[in-house]
Amino acid sequence: MERHRKAYLGGGCFWCLEAIFRNLKGVEKVVSGYSGGSVPGTPTYREVSSGKTGHKEIIALTFDPEIISFESLLFVFFSSHNPNTSQAQGFGYGSQYTSVIFYDDESQELSANAVIAELSPRFSIPILTLVRRFERFFPAEDYHQNYYEENKNDAYCTSIIEPQLKKIQKLYTDQLK
Structure with a gap:
């Protein structure tokens, strides 16, 4: 088995997912960025936020994978956001906030679809998370990286990210660093 693997996940604001996944055993690096768009060049936060580039946060x-499986x-991903909304998460609205799993090989695609099938009966409405082939990743600007750790007193961090972190910490205690 390969020592290091990549995963590309979008579930609303990348600051929230980054803060959550940085705390998991076996996760070695987390970078916030953009993927899935169709405009040329490297997208900026301002462009992606407009919803016109097609990119997702x-x-x-x-x-x-010897420590934590895809x-x-x-499962953590689906616990960390609402997979039943299209183009919205919490207070964020727009195509950039779409719930999406970008897979880079057939095994990830199969796993994503299997997890969705397993979790679907637990929800009263359909899971709308997209499963798409990964094409390209663009790292977000530096000020977006490690946002929670650098801005813990920010209102967004205390009111949005911290409750999500506490929820994940309660659900996945055995998987935390």
Whole structure:
């Protein structure tokens, strides 16, 4: 088995997902960025936020599958946001906030679809998370990286990110660093 793998996940604001996944055993690196758009060049936050580029706010994470499986990452992912809304998460609205799993090989695609099938009966409405082939990742600007750790007193961090972190910490205690 390969020592390091990549996963590309979007579930609303990348600051939230980044803060959550940085705390998991086996996750070695998390980078906030953009993927899935169709405009040329490197997108900026301002362009992606307009909703006109087609890009999604996502995280690219590097993980050790001997410590945490792709499937385990997906269970945390589905616990960390609302997969039943289209183009919205919390107070964020627009195509950039779409729930999406970008897979980079057939095994990830199969795993993503299997986890969705397993979780679907637990929801009263359909899971709307997209499963798409990964094409390209663009890291977000530096001020977006490690946002929670650098801005813990920010109102967004205390009112949005911290409650999500506490929820994940309660659900996945055994998987935390």
